Amino acid sequence: MAATPEICEDVVFEGARAILCAIDPSTHDIRLVYQGPDGAVLGSVSKAVTALAAAGATPLLAMNAGMYHADMTPVGLYVENGTEIAPLNADDGFGNFFLKPNGVFFVRSDGSAGVMETEAYRAMGLAPAFATQSGPMLVIDGAIHPRFLPDGTSRYIRNGVGVRADGTVVLAITRDEVSLGSFARLFRDIAKCPDALFFDGAVSSLAWGTQMEIDAGEPAGPVVAVFDKTEGG
Template identity: 85%
Template sequence: MANKPDICEETVFEGARAVLCTVDPNAHDIRLVYRGPDGEVLGRVKKAVTALAAAGRVPVLAMNAGMYHADMTPVGLYVEDGTELSPLNADDGFGNFFLKPNGVFFTRKDGTAGVMETEAYRAAGIAPEFATQSGPMLLIDGDIHPRFLPDGTSKYIRNGVGMRADGSIVLAITRDKVSLGSFARLFRDVAACENALFFDGAVSSLAWGVQMEIDAGEPAGPIVAVFDKFEG
């Protein structure tokens, strides 16, 4: 096992082990990465952290951060360094992404961040520095997604992102298989988030530094990476 970052804690909730990492935008930079310097899709969390380290910045942690098509392109909105690479997707369809309401995780140029339901995000006219759309929303203003069963039979290792009222970001991943309902309650009851967004399940992976801590061995599209903020 890699050394656990100070911002991460282990917990057990409803019988399942989970990792919660609390990110303070004042102390950390949050980036989304998708392609390497050669323009090719990175495709795995391990490859992403290796490329970031080679470029001179070793992340505190990184995890997959959104769903992707078979050709590895993002299913929904994806913005990197202020450039939109994939548009907002408000279509109907099958699968978790389309279990509406879905939503967007974004950061602004000043480092502040948010998780918003897709239509609310569109209406807000936000100009993000980084953004990734996924679905479903887990929590909407403190309420669990209306279509979730209390504890459905579909259980996977899952990961996602939540926002606390104080502006801090919580990145969470389970070590054991959980339902969407239980995962939403983790964000509400343990992480104290008001809004939270599901990133993915079954492919969920986590790196601490350049070492994989949880590795599903599956491809990853958009990847979120957290760095210590440099002084000066």
């Protein structure tokens, strides 16, 4: 089994186990990957890290990072290496993605990152290096999403991303099934993120390097990967 990266820690919150990875953009690169060199959708976290390693860039960690349609196309905005592959989606609909406000996780060309509610992101007119839209927002300006129950009956292994006031990016995934309300409080109260975005549940997976630490055995569209700058990743 691969060793846990130093930037990650296991925590227990409200009786559930979770992993928090705190990423300093000055020492680590954060990228999003979706397609292989042949243009085909990679389709899973395990295939994404294998492809990255084959290209000489083994990540410290990687996880699924956004929702996708049955044909594996992203439901919302997806930008990779400055190229928009899928547009911003402000439509109404059914499911977690459309539990508004939803939002966007983005990485600027200088490596700094943010999480922003969809309409605020649109208003900013950003041109990021990487971006993935998902939903719902978990925490918005320090407040839990207004439509969440304190502890709903829907429980899954979940993952998401938040950004602290100092710019530190926090990727989180639970080892146990939790409600959206509890997962949001994990970001607000333990990860100390005033803004956080839900990536997905039930399909949530995590890799340490090329080895799967949590594997739902389900497909993945966009994948977020973290690289150590000191090792030329």
